Amino acid sequence: MASLNGSPASPAALQALALTNYGHFTTMRVEDGGVRGLALHLDRLVSDCRAVFGADLDPEWVRECVRREAGGGRAGAFMVRVTVFDPELDLTAPDRAGRPGVLVTTRPAAGSADRPLPALRVQRLAYCRDAPSVKHVALFGQLRLRRAARLAGFDDVLFTGPDGLVSEGCTWNAGFIDEAGAVLWPEAEVLRGTTMRLLRTAGGGHVTAAMPDVRLRSMRAAFATSTGFGVRALAAVDDIAFRTDDPAIGALRESYAAVPLDRL
Structure with missing residues (x-):
């Protein structure tokens, strides 16, 4: 329709x-x-x-x-x-x-608060979206690399900038949990998704930090956020495996589910 x-x-x-x-x-x-x-x-x-x-x-x-x-x-x-x-x-x-x-x-709609979608395995590929702060309809570059990642055996793609730092997923924001339980969002020019913004507003030790390979390997968990599925665990980024049952991810899901619905 x-x-x-x-x-x-x-x-x-x-x-x-x-x-x-x-x-x-x-x-x-x-x-x-x-x-x-x-x-x-x-x-x-x-x-x-x-x-x-x-x-x-x-x-x-x-x-x-x-x-x-x-x-x-x-x-x-x-x-x-x-x-x-x-x-x-x-x-x-x-x-x-x-x-x-x-x-x-x-x-x-896919998934629900009580039935989250399976964790994703993603591949890092270099890409910078045109006008990244705008949610525009030009998706060719993103989908081309999502296709490449899936053909390589992954579920989706995670973008890195020219400096090699993690930025965002194909159509989602990426977040990470460090050993102390803090929530880290990549310090990069990205589209600030609604789900990410709602989670950050809810509080809970969120910080923004550059995410080079060495820091990525020190994270205990990783996740994707999108209006479509809320909070979805990342099982792996390339060869780096993460806990998909980390309690911090469960807490993020609960925090998002607690956000009140605004009536249309």
Whole structure:
């Protein structure tokens, strides 16, 4: 299902998005009509719209578009993606883009608070996303390396910068637990995910630190965070194995599950 500005999306509009691939988005998990960190998702859309289109976006209009597509008392958990793009964008004159629309799509949700997804084995590969602070729709580089990692026998990819320091996962943030139980987030230019921000706001000894190979090997546990799955353990990064049952990861899951749902 897909709606554009509250009405059914036309094939022509979807074709425009597919062919230009210029825009930005956020993805949120809806559980029984509520979303964790809804204000953060809306703030992201507003700030990214200024960065990508130089235009203002009304967060209440976005909320209404989401309600129309995903409301109606729909029970259970599912994912909602809000993509902001200009259906009339001309590839030869992208500077004229200035009438972005709000596309809302839904898909099934994976995992749950009481049934976390299996731990991931990831491969480090060098990559820096274009405009990393913006959640834009240009995913080719990320997916190309996710594919490479999976073809090499891993579940996903973990990016490193030109300096070799860990930055972020393909579509998720990475975190680590040191021997003292502190939560470490990589010191790097990354997309600040909503789940990561909610966990950091909840407190509990979170710090930001550069993550070279030698420090990575001293960590006792590692995890990924995403709106789609919450907190997911990492079983290994390359040849470095981690505890997947570490109590600190369990505590992070509990902390995230305790974040109240904001009603749509």
